[in-house]
Each structure stands twice: as structure tokens, then as C-alpha cells.
Amino acid sequence: MATFKDFRNNVKPNWCPGCGDFSIQAAIQRAAASVGLEPENLAVISGIGCSGRISGYINAYGLHGIHGRALPIAQGVKLANRELTVIASGGDGDGFAIGMGHTVHAIRRNLDITYIVMDNQIYGLTKGQTSPRSAEGFKTKSTPEGSIETTLSPLEIALSAGATFVAQSFSSDLKQLTSLIEQAMAHKGFSLINVFSPCVTFNKVNTYDWFKENIVNLNEFPDYDPSNRIAAMTKIMETGGMLTGLIYQNKERKSYEDMIVGFKEEALAHQSLDISRESFDKLVAEFK
Amino acid sequence: MISQLSWKIGGQQGEGVESTDRIFSTALNRLGYYLYGYRHFSSRIKGGHTNNKIRISTQPIRAISDDLDILVAFDQESIDLNAHELRSGGVIVADAKFNPVVPEGVDARLFAVPITAIAEELGTSLMKNMVASGASWALLGLPLEVFNKAVGEEFGRKGQAVVEKNIEAVKRGAEFVLEQAGGPIDEFKLEEADGKQKLFIIGNEAIGLGTIAAGCRLMSAYPITPASEIMEYLIKKLPKFGGTVVQTEDEIAAVTMAIGANYAGVRTMTASAGPGLSLMMEAIGLAGMTEQPLVIVDTQRGGPSTGLPTKQEQSDLNAMVYGTHGEIPKVVLAPASIEDCFYDMIEAFNVSEQYQVPVIVMTDLQLSLGKQSCEVFDYDKIQINRGKLVSDVPALEDNALFKRYELTEDGISPRVLPGEKGGIHHVTGVEHDEVGRPSESSINRKKMMDKRLNKLNGLQIRDAIRVDAPHDNPELLIIGMGSTGGTIDEARRRLDADGITSNHVTIRQIAPFPAEELSVYLNGAKRVVVLENNATAQLASQIKMHAGYADKIHNVLKYDGNPFLPSEVYTACKELN
Structure with a gap:
């Protein structure tokens, strides 16, 4: 059986020292090992940005695609081979700006994949511009007078789009993050985990200390029921989205692939490409 | 006895023009006639003039005709807009309800048939199409049993009573017009067809069938005219083969989902038209750079922007050849017949996996939507090659x-x-x-x-260029692509009659450009005509760039939204000589 070391490769990440993304990488590797995956059965599909490089830093099948499109690529992979565990990953710009359309529709579609967003509230790789997750008034290279756009709440959007698994974590809390990734992988449907992942180079506001002071762990609310969608929405609003833990899970809804009529358990990629003469003749006869 | 005839039906969109055409032509197909259809429609669902034209022949045909023999009209607008196409002595079958008038200067016989009245008498005006098609059929003097069988198949699901009512409508229409005309019209008497079983199918359906035969089991796509029929066909058929179609949120998702699925091992395609292709460009570069197989169908329509979404054009060529930033290997295949639409899909998936490159299959609206007769596809020719x-x-x-x-x-x-x-x-x-x-x-x-x-x-594909070159040194070499081949051949027959020799080459592999294969024909011809449905001579530019002979090349371009007519090609070529 594979251990978390089997999910390591010898590539040195090009992230800045202290970047929150390191812990997310470690959490994925730990979670993959602890749920009993083998590296060849995991596919990590990532977008573009600092965080997008993650697919190259895990020993598994990995595809580093184009900006904002990790989710449709990941959904294609899952449809082609549902025996694979598929993780899509990218930054807040990737998933909530250029790729927001795909995020909402991937949530609605509910294919059984895990989407991990490394949310640093800024554009790092392009050296410090505003993100949809930046706070109002946040000064960046592209918003020298402070951002004048409303901060996007991905958790609220996910819930209203019909998400079946919504969680949030903080890269410093490796234990919680690993556990949430494990739960997301076990969830039969689309899972969103938004992870606060501080950018130590360009974001001097939303720092590790700032998050530690501002976030609330759902563990502190023993009566919290993650199967209650209204309570989940309320909690997100009450905390201004600054909460961590499993926020919502719908275990009833079937995944997209389980709802396609006649879609087999066996991976489509393993099925024959051939068509019998009889089936062919039947198709052709419709045009006679 | 005649060997070919043209028939057109016109009315308001949603009025039964499509279904009349469908039953009429299915019955003709059963008799073994060769058919070639052309749909004139607008980007709206109900209302607005629409018409369907079919050419009926005892010989293979792949072009719309210059003129018209029979016009069936549900309203005066259909007469006013189309009567000028009628040849002298042609016939108009019109609904008596609107007191039809033959426009001045048109030499045609008018039969005002109480189409709506008969239909309503039988229970519903919906049966107008049956009365109208029955009347047309009767004028041709063709056996009514064959027609009634087609009616039976169209309505069989709705029960015997409905079938019988519709057959009655056909009969009433036929009887009325025969009484007026004094029997079937002699000059419309078609020679007997060869009776050989053919398919009657649109290009998009042939593409769908080819896609399944090629082992493709997944399609991700976004609806768009004139590509949607491919998606609709596969939505119906793929589940029978374990596959599925995902209607994505946009074309970027469609193409990237296809890339992901191809990467994971399932032959996957998407299909779109110009606007969608534009959205796919960045992803096509990803497939090229990461060497993933990918098959995209681009059913060209009038551009740029929303352009003429329901009209003919061949103006995406440059986008297909050059589209995406940076430099990647890419194959662009251009089927030139319905048979090609089927076999080229198998080729496209094979080439895409063998060379690990994106392949774009280029059609145009007339090839994608024009319903026509073709040879039955050959199961034994299906071969799957997944390369390395x-x-x-x-x-x-x-x-x-x-x-x-x-x-x-x-x-x-x-x-x-x-x-x-x-x-x-x-x-x-x-x-x-x-x-x-x-x-x-x-x-x-x-x-x-x-x-x-x-x-x-x-790379070697089947018929990178398709050649009909009876002459070593013809006056003219006519080059085309996509749906224009049949029109070119008809023009050539007329040129032949005038003593003007011509060869014809159809370019089927647009990229990489088959310059070497083409050169010998360019070299031998006195003049070269490149015929295309666009304004900037995109195909001619490829020829000049890759093969040369710029001084010999003349452009014949049409970009008004309509396919070329044989007479237009003939006249343009004639003027060069």
C-alpha cells in the first residue's frame, strides 16, 4: 500500500518560502495515502497561477492546463475514467475570476471530483494584482486606490449553485485540511474546499497571523449540522465567510455519472471502441 | 420523360414546410431517385419565410438547380419570393385560402388547391402538409402506395387512425389537383429510378454516425447553428454504446472537457461553428502543446461575429489553419460529400491519435444541413488505429x-x-x-x-486532394472545397458543351496543405479558378503560398449567404475565356 512518500516526487516547487501552498500539497499527499490510493489512480488537474503548479509536485498523473479551465478538463478526465480519483486545483483567480463560469457549472453538474482552491486573495504569479477574493479597499498594483469591487463569496455561491460538499480550511491547519480532503474524496459528488493560503510576498494584509485572528473553526460549534443548507448559509453570512471546517454536505444527491442513464461502472476508457455490424446496420437503416 | 426535376415548398417557419419536405423526399428516396436538398431558413423559430428545395434526379447530383419546376406555396409571400425561379411552363400549387396570384412576368400554371380547407375538414389544419404533398406527388404521376407507406412511417407511432386521416388528406389533395390539371403533367414524368437503396441524410447526421463508428464515446458541446444536429444525433445514439454527451456551459468548457477525456483515453469530440471555434482557440494550443488527441468539427456559417448564422459561407478557413497563438501541428480536413462526412470522422479520430494532434473537420452549412442521397456507408471500411x-x-x-x-x-x-x-x-x-x-x-x-x-x-490521408482530370492541359482547372464540388461539375458539363476543357480538383486536406500533389494539376492548366464562399479568397491564398502559380489563379467568390448555382460558376468561368 502506498504511503504519503509515494506521492512525493523530486521536483522542488517554485513557490516562495513560506507560501501556504506547500501545506496544501502535503495535505493532498497525506490524504491520498490515508484513503488507500495508489499514485497511478490519482489524477491532479490544475489551472494556471502559482498554485497551478501543484500537479507537477505530486507523484500521480497530473495535467497543468490553461488558465481557468482546470474544472472542465478534470470533468473530462472523470467522465472518461471514473475509476480514477480526480482532484482539480488552482488559485482564487483561476477558479473565481477567469474560471468562475466553469466553477458554478461544475458544482451544478456534480461529477465526483474534488476541487481544492488555494485562496490567497491576490494574483501572485503576475506579481500582485487584485483578485475577486480581495477585500474592498485592498491596495494592489491594479487597485492603487484600493479595490472598489465587492469581494466574492465562493461559499455562498457554491451553496446557491447546489453544491453537495462545501468546506473551507486554512493551510496552517494541516490536520483539518487533510481530514477535509479525505472526506471530499469519499464524498460521491463534487466537493469544493476553499483553502486560505497566504501569499507571503504580495499580500501583506491577509497574513498567517491575520487569518489566525479572524477565522472561526466550526469545531467550536458542537451543534452545527452540516446537512442543513439554511444553517450553512446563515453561518457563512454570520462569519463573513471566515469559517473553517465542513460547512455543508448533501449525501443524498447522486453524482452526475451515477445519473447518466446506462453509464457503466466500468471506466469508459476501458470499453471497446468497436461497433457490431448489427448495430451499425441499425443506425444506417434509419436513413433509408 | 425527364431525368430530373426541382421542387420547392415555401411558407412561414413552423408551418409544416419541413415535414412536407421530409415525407415527400422520403417517398422519392424509396423509389431510388437521387435527391439534393437545400434549406432556406432564418434565425427564428416561428414565423418568417422559409423554404426547402429539392432536386430529384435519376443520376447522382450534388448541387442545387438554377431553376424550379414545381413551387408549393402556403402563402403569397412564398410565391412572390420564389416564382422568379420557375422555368417557363412551371407549376405553382398554392393554398386557395389566400387567393394566390401569379406575379407579372412569370409564365407558370397555377393550381389553387383548398389546402387549408381540406385539412380543416379532415379535423386539423396541421394536415396542410399532407394535402400539399399529395397534390405535388400526384402531378408527378408517381405511385401513391409508396407515398402512403412513407406517411405510415411518419405517423405510425400515433396510431392507425392518425395514419389513415393523413392518407386521406394526401388522397384529397391528389384528387383535387388531378381534376384541375386533367391528370398528371406529362412534362413532369420522371424516368424510372435505378431503385438502388441509398441513404437520404444530412452531413451533420453522417458526421454523427461516423463519430460512433470511429469509436468516439463522449461529446462535450454547446448548441450552435449549424452544428447542433451532430450533438442531437449523438445525444440519442451514444448511450446505446455506453457513452454520453455533456452540454457544457460554453465552448471553452466543451473543448477543454474533450481534451481531458482524450487524455484519459476516450475518443471525445466537440462540434461548433465560427463563434464557438473562436472561443476554443487557446485550448487548441494546449492540445497541440501537450500532444493530446482532439477532434473538433467546425460547421461554417456566415461570419464574422454573429454574421449570417443560418447562411452558407466558407470563411473560417484561416481561423482553422492559423488559429491559436504560437505554433502547433494541426490537421484540417474538409469533407466534400456526405460520404466524406462519415469516413472522414473515422480518419480524423485515427489521425488525431496516431499523430497526437488536434484535428479540425471543416464543413459548411450546405454540406452540414443539405439533405441528400448518398451511397450506403460500408461497415467493412471502418478501421480504428490508436497509434502509439x-x-x-x-x-x-x-x-x-x-x-x-x-x-x-x-x-x-x-x-x-x-x-x-x-x-x-x-x-x-x-x-x-x-x-x-x-x-x-x-x-x-x-x-x-x-x-x-x-x-x-x-501524414497521409485518404484523398488529400480529389481529382477529376480528363485533360493534360485544360483551359481551366477549377479548385474548390466542401459543398461546392457538385456545382462545379455541373458547370463543367456546360463548359464542355461549349468546347472549354476543364479539370476539377477538390482540396480535402486544408492543413498541412498538399502542395506537392496539387502542383502537377496547377502546372498543366492554362488558367486556374479557385471557387470559394468567402470574400478574401482564403483557399486561393493557401494555394499561392504553398504551391505558387499566383499569376494563373483567378478567384470566384460568393459571400452573400447563398451557395453557388451551377449557372453562376459557368458564367464566371466562361467570362475568363
């Missing part, structure tokens, strides 16, 4: 990565699918090394660029 796809790869030591981008002699590397123990490698749109890891090394960069861009050197 490897499996059961032994695990490598120390987590070493599989050389997915191994530098090989032909530039094509072994390909492995996720799930293979020894196949783990990285895939990235960033320039990368043999195992797929990002690399900015200039030595590696050059090697990898050369590897990718030389991959297609060995």
Missing part, C-alpha cells in the same frame, strides 16, 4: 517518470493513459522535457518544437 498508445507498462524504479514526450525518429512518442502503474508522467502547456516537466532550456525548447512541428511529415 501503450499499456501494461512495467513500473519504473524510484518513482521515475514515463517518457511521454520521448524524442523519437518520427517525433511521435508513446502515449499512456492515467491508471497505468508505470506510466506516470507530467502534462503541462508550459514547454517541457521528455517526462513532461517544465523546462526553459533553450536546447530542450528547440528539440521539442522541432519534434512537434515535424510530426505531421508522414
Whole structure:
């Protein structure tokens, strides 16, 4: 059986020292090992940005695609081979700006994949511009007078789009993050985990200390029921989205692939490409 | 006795024009006639003039006709807009309800048939189409049993009573018009057809069928005219083969989902038209850079922007050939017949996997939507070739990565699918090394660029150019692509009669351009005419750039939204001589 070391490769990440993304990488590797995956059965599909490089830093099948499109690529992979565990990953710009359309529709579609967003509230790789997750008034290279756009709440959007698994974590809390990734992988449907992942180079506001002071762990609310969608929405609003833990899970809804009529358990990629003469003749006869 | 005839039905969109045409032509197909259809429609669902024209022949035909023999009109507008096409002595069958008038200067016989009245008398005005088609059929003097059988199939699901009512409507229409005309019209008497079983099908359906035959089991697409029929066909059929269609949120998702699924090992395609193709451009570069197979169908329509969404054009050629930033290997195939639409899909999927490149299959609206007769597709010609796809790869030591981008002699590397123990490698749109890891090394960069861009050197497709060259040194070489081949051939017959010799070459492989194969024909001809449905002579530019002969080349261009007519091609060629 594979251990978390089997999910390591010898590539040195090009992230800045202290970047929150390191812990997310470690959490994925730990979670993959602890749920009993083998590296060849995991596919990590990532977008573009600092965080997008993650697919190259895990020993598994990995595809580093184009900006904002990790989710449709990941959904294609899952449809082609549902025996694979598929993780899509990218930054807040990737998933909530250029790729927001795909995020909402991937949530609605509910294919059984895990989407991990490394949310640093800024554009790092392009050296410090505003993100949809930046706070109002946040000064960046592209918003020298402070951002004048409303901060996007991905958790609220996910819930209203019909998400079946919504969680949030903080890269410093490796234990919680690993556990949430494990739960997301076990969830039969689309899972969103938004992870606060501080950018130590360009974001001097939303720092590790700032998050530690501002976030609330759902563990502190023993009566919290993650199967209650209204309570989940309320909690997100009450905390201004600054909460961590499993926020919502719908275990009833079937995944997209389980709802396609006649879609087999066996991976489509393993099925024959051939068509019998009889089936062919039947198709052709419709045009006679 | 005549060997061919043209029939048109016109009315308001949603009024039954489509269904009248469908039953009328299905019955003709059963008798073994060759048919070629043309749909004139607008970008709206109900209302607005629409018409369907079919040409009926005892010989294979692949072009719309210049003129018209019979016009069936549900309203005066249909007469006013189309009567000018009628040849002298032609016939108008019109609904008596609107007191039809033959426009001044038109020499046609008018039969005012109480189409709506008969239909309503039988229970519903919906049966107008049956009365009208029955009347048309009767004028041709063709056997009514064959027609009634087609009616039975159209309405069989609705029960025997409905079938009988519709057959009664056909009969009433036929009787009324025969009484007025004094029997079937002699000059419309068609020679007997060869009775050979043919398919009567649109290009988009042939593409759908070819897609299934090619082993494609997944389609991700966004609806668009004139591509949607491909998606609709596959939505109905793919589940029978274990597959499915995903209607995505946009064309970017459609193409990237297809890339992901191809990467994971399922033959997957998407189909769109110009606006969708524009959205796919960045992703096409990803497929090229990461050497993933990908098949895209572009059913061209009038551009730019929303352009003429329901009209004929061939103006996406440059976008298909050059689209995406940077430089990638890419194949653009242009089916030139319904048969091509079927067989080229199999070729497209094979080439895409053998060379690990994006393949764009280019059609145009007339080829995609024009319903026509074609030979029955041959099951024995279906061959699937997945190229250098490897499996059961032994695990490598120390987590070493599989050389997915191994530098090989032909530039094509072994390909492995996720799930293979020894196949783990990285895939990235960033320039990368043999195992797929990002690399900015200039030595590696050059090697990898050369590897990718030389991959297609060995490409051989069926009929890269299709040649009909009876002359070594003709007055004219006419070159076309897509749906225009039949029109060119008809023009050539008229040129022949005038003593003007011509050869005809259809370019089927647009990229990489088959310059060498074409050169011998360019060289032998006195003049070259390149015929295309666009304003900037995009195909001619490819010929000039890759094969030369610029001084011989004349452009014949049409970009008003309509396909070429044989007479237009004839006149344009004649004027050059």
C-alpha cells in the first residue's frame, strides 16, 4: 500500500518560502495515502497561477492546463475514467475570476471530483494584482486606490449553485485540511474546499497571523449540522465567510455519472471502441 | 420523360414546410431517385419565410438547380419570393385560402388547391402538409402506395387512425389537383429510378454516425447553428454504446472537457461553428502543446461575429489553419460529400491519435444541413488505429517518470493513459522535457518544437486532394472545397458543351496543405479558378503560398449567404475565356 512518500516526487516547487501552498500539497499527499490510493489512480488537474503548479509536485498523473479551465478538463478526465480519483486545483483567480463560469457549472453538474482552491486573495504569479477574493479597499498594483469591487463569496455561491460538499480550511491547519480532503474524496459528488493560503510576498494584509485572528473553526460549534443548507448559509453570512471546517454536505444527491442513464461502472476508457455490424446496420437503416 | 426535376415548398417557419419536405423526399428516396436538398431558413423559430428545395434526379447530383419546376406555396409571400425561379411552363400549387396570384412576368400554371380547407375538414389544419404533398406527388404521376407507406412511417407511432386521416388528406389533395390539371403533367414524368437503396441524410447526421463508428464515446458541446444536429444525433445514439454527451456551459468548457477525456483515453469530440471555434482557440494550443488527441468539427456559417448564422459561407478557413497563438501541428480536413462526412470522422479520430494532434473537420452549412442521397456507408471500411498508445507498462524504479514526450525518429512518442502503474508522467502547456516537466532550456525548447512541428511529415490521408482530370492541359482547372464540388461539375458539363476543357480538383486536406500533389494539376492548366464562399479568397491564398502559380489563379467568390448555382460558376468561368 502506498504511503504519503509515494506521492512525493523530486521536483522542488517554485513557490516562495513560506507560501501556504506547500501545506496544501502535503495535505493532498497525506490524504491520498490515508484513503488507500495508489499514485497511478490519482489524477491532479490544475489551472494556471502559482498554485497551478501543484500537479507537477505530486507523484500521480497530473495535467497543468490553461488558465481557468482546470474544472472542465478534470470533468473530462472523470467522465472518461471514473475509476480514477480526480482532484482539480488552482488559485482564487483561476477558479473565481477567469474560471468562475466553469466553477458554478461544475458544482451544478456534480461529477465526483474534488476541487481544492488555494485562496490567497491576490494574483501572485503576475506579481500582485487584485483578485475577486480581495477585500474592498485592498491596495494592489491594479487597485492603487484600493479595490472598489465587492469581494466574492465562493461559499455562498457554491451553496446557491447546489453544491453537495462545501468546506473551507486554512493551510496552517494541516490536520483539518487533510481530514477535509479525505472526506471530499469519499464524498460521491463534487466537493469544493476553499483553502486560505497566504501569499507571503504580495499580500501583506491577509497574513498567517491575520487569518489566525479572524477565522472561526466550526469545531467550536458542537451543534452545527452540516446537512442543513439554511444553517450553512446563515453561518457563512454570520462569519463573513471566515469559517473553517465542513460547512455543508448533501449525501443524498447522486453524482452526475451515477445519473447518466446506462453509464457503466466500468471506466469508459476501458470499453471497446468497436461497433457490431448489427448495430451499425441499425443506425444506417434509419436513413433509408 | 425527364431525368430530373426541382421542387420547392415555401411558407412561414413552423408551418409544416419541413415535414412536407421530409415525407415527400422520403417517398422519392424509396423509389431510388437521387435527391439534393437545400434549406432556406432564418434565425427564428416561428414565423418568417422559409423554404426547402429539392432536386430529384435519376443520376447522382450534388448541387442545387438554377431553376424550379414545381413551387408549393402556403402563402403569397412564398410565391412572390420564389416564382422568379420557375422555368417557363412551371407549376405553382398554392393554398386557395389566400387567393394566390401569379406575379407579372412569370409564365407558370397555377393550381389553387383548398389546402387549408381540406385539412380543416379532415379535423386539423396541421394536415396542410399532407394535402400539399399529395397534390405535388400526384402531378408527378408517381405511385401513391409508396407515398402512403412513407406517411405510415411518419405517423405510425400515433396510431392507425392518425395514419389513415393523413392518407386521406394526401388522397384529397391528389384528387383535387388531378381534376384541375386533367391528370398528371406529362412534362413532369420522371424516368424510372435505378431503385438502388441509398441513404437520404444530412452531413451533420453522417458526421454523427461516423463519430460512433470511429469509436468516439463522449461529446462535450454547446448548441450552435449549424452544428447542433451532430450533438442531437449523438445525444440519442451514444448511450446505446455506453457513452454520453455533456452540454457544457460554453465552448471553452466543451473543448477543454474533450481534451481531458482524450487524455484519459476516450475518443471525445466537440462540434461548433465560427463563434464557438473562436472561443476554443487557446485550448487548441494546449492540445497541440501537450500532444493530446482532439477532434473538433467546425460547421461554417456566415461570419464574422454573429454574421449570417443560418447562411452558407466558407470563411473560417484561416481561423482553422492559423488559429491559436504560437505554433502547433494541426490537421484540417474538409469533407466534400456526405460520404466524406462519415469516413472522414473515422480518419480524423485515427489521425488525431496516431499523430497526437488536434484535428479540425471543416464543413459548411450546405454540406452540414443539405439533405441528400448518398451511397450506403460500408461497415467493412471502418478501421480504428490508436497509434502509439501503450499499456501494461512495467513500473519504473524510484518513482521515475514515463517518457511521454520521448524524442523519437518520427517525433511521435508513446502515449499512456492515467491508471497505468508505470506510466506516470507530467502534462503541462508550459514547454517541457521528455517526462513532461517544465523546462526553459533553450536546447530542450528547440528539440521539442522541432519534434512537434515535424510530426505531421508522414501524414497521409485518404484523398488529400480529389481529382477529376480528363485533360493534360485544360483551359481551366477549377479548385474548390466542401459543398461546392457538385456545382462545379455541373458547370463543367456546360463548359464542355461549349468546347472549354476543364479539370476539377477538390482540396480535402486544408492543413498541412498538399502542395506537392496539387502542383502537377496547377502546372498543366492554362488558367486556374479557385471557387470559394468567402470574400478574401482564403483557399486561393493557401494555394499561392504553398504551391505558387499566383499569376494563373483567378478567384470566384460568393459571400452573400447563398451557395453557388451551377449557372453562376459557368458564367464566371466562361467570362475568363
